[in-house]
Amino acid sequence: xxxxxxxxxxxxxxxxxxxxxxxxxxxxxxxxxxxxxxxxxxxxxxxxxxxxxxxxxxxxxxxxxxxxxxxxxxxxxxxxxxxxxxxxxxxxxxxxxxxxxxxxxxxxxxx
Amino acid sequence: xxxxxxxxxxxxxxxxxxxxxxxxxxxxxxxxxxxxxxxxxxxxxxxxxxxxxxxxxxxxxxxxxxxxxxxxxxxxxxxxxxxxxxxxxxxxxxxxxxxxxxxxxxxxxxxxxxxxxxxxxxxxxxxxxxxxxxxxxxxxxxxxxxxxxxxxxxxxxxxxxxxxxxxxxxxxxxxxxxxxxxxxxxxxxxxxxxxxxxxxxxxxxxxxxxxxxxxxxxxxxxxxxxxxxxxxxxxxxxxxxxxx
Numbered sequence: 001x002x003x004x005x006x007x008x009x010x011x012x013x014x015x016x017x018x019x020x021x022x023x024x025x026x027x028x029x030x031x032x033x034x035x036x037x038x039x040x041x042x043x044x045x046x047x048x049x050x051x052x053x054x055x056x057x058x059x060x061x062x063x064x065x066x067x068x069x070x071x072x073x074x075x076x077x078x079x080x081x082x083x084x085x086x087x088x089x090x091x092x093x094x095x096x097x098x099x100x101x102x103x104x105x106x107x108x109x110x111x
Numbered sequence: 112x113x114x115x116x117x118x119x120x121x122x123x124x125x126x127x128x129x130x131x132x133x134x135x136x137x138x139x140x141x142x143x144x145x146x147x148x149x150x151x152x153x154x155x156x157x158x159x160x161x162x163x164x165x166x167x168x169x170x171x172x173x174x175x176x177x178x179x180x181x182x183x184x185x186x187x188x189x190x191x192x193x194x195x196x197x198x199x200x201x202x203x204x205x206x207x208x209x210x211x212x213x214x215x216x217x218x219x220x221x222x223x224x225x226x227x228x229x230x231x232x233x234x235x236x237x238x239x240x241x242x243x244x245x246x247x248x249x250x251x252x253x254x255x256x257x258x259x260x261x262x263x264x265x266x267x268x269x270x271x272x273x274x275x276x277x278x279x280x281x282x283x284x285x286x287x288x289x290x291x292x293x294x295x296x297x298x299x300x301x302x303x304x305x306x307x308x309x310x311x312x313x314x315x316x317x318x319x320x321x322x323x324x325x326x327x328x329x330x331x332x333x334x335x336x337x338x339x340x341x342x343x344x345x346x347x348x349x350x351x352x353x354x355x
Binding site for chain 2: 007009010011017018019020022029063064066069070071072073074076077078081082083084087091093096097099100102103107
């Protein structure tokens with residue numbers, strides 16, 4: 001939404017940009033930063049409000065809480081492993097990833 | 112040419128007006144303004160044209176944008192023909208994007224994040240997070256300073272300056288380091304989180320991880336990690352709700 005609004009603002013100031021008006025560039029940049037800040041504040045507020053509402057209105061017993069934790073940890077592991085393997089490609093990086101994973105597993109087991 | 116520091120500070124917010132039409136274009140125009148200020152008194156017509164060019168479409172990794180900014184600003188002062196400067200901008204998009212993404216998003220960030228996470232698990236606590244943030248931002252800021260000054264010094268010869276610089280060598284070295292750091296941290300974090308759940312809980316989480324990994328490989332980008340996690344949580348709630 002912020003990116004579309006940025007694009008619309010640029011379209012509105014297309015004539016000023018084509019004329020090389022520095023003021024228009026400055027205004028667009030400040031407005032873009034303000035939109036970004038507003039988006040951050042709004043999403044943070046919504047997230048906190050949703051967390052408060054869920055904590056208050058959604059009763060969760062211990063077993064469900066444990067289940068949620070395991071799902072969250074499992075999903076996080078899947079995301080990390082998927083990202084790591086995908087970005088490693090097939091070269092030296094994949095070998096180093098495997099070596100690191102082996103060392104990490106050993107340390108995790110021995111601790 | 113004055114305004115280097117002002118341009119450098121403005122470069123830190125180069126993505127402020129990111130959009131699908133000009134991408135970093137307006138942010139680059141905003142950062143170029145102090146560099147082009149002296150041109151206004153020398154050649155006002157050229158200054159107007161340079162401002163227009165500076166805000167046109169541009170995209171690359173934001174940490175290396177200073178190379179393109181410095182090079183094009185220098186070219187404007189050297190009276191290089193406008194179409195040639197526009198071609199330079201276009202030509203720099205892909206290499207600066209690829210080098211910057213490999214150096215930062217696929218290299219430095221995962222390497223530092225993996226090392227910081229492993230350090231937290233091994234007992235360093237919150238200090239590891241502070242060190243991660245300080246080191247990352249120091250590297251980022253130092254790179255921005257280097258990029259802008261290299262671009263300003265090289266002008267139209269910026270391609271050769273990039274090719275002979277430390278960046279390609281660093282890209283080749285940081286990849287394996289990032290792989291090793293991420294590989295080391297993932298099992299450590301898994302063990303740390305699952306320690307209190309016993310072998311049954313650990314097995315369950317690993318089964319969920321294996322399912323998530325298989326499904327995201329099978330379905331591709333349409334089933335992102337976040338979507339898989341939300342789906343798994345919704346299924347868990349549903350099963351608990353019907354008493355399973």
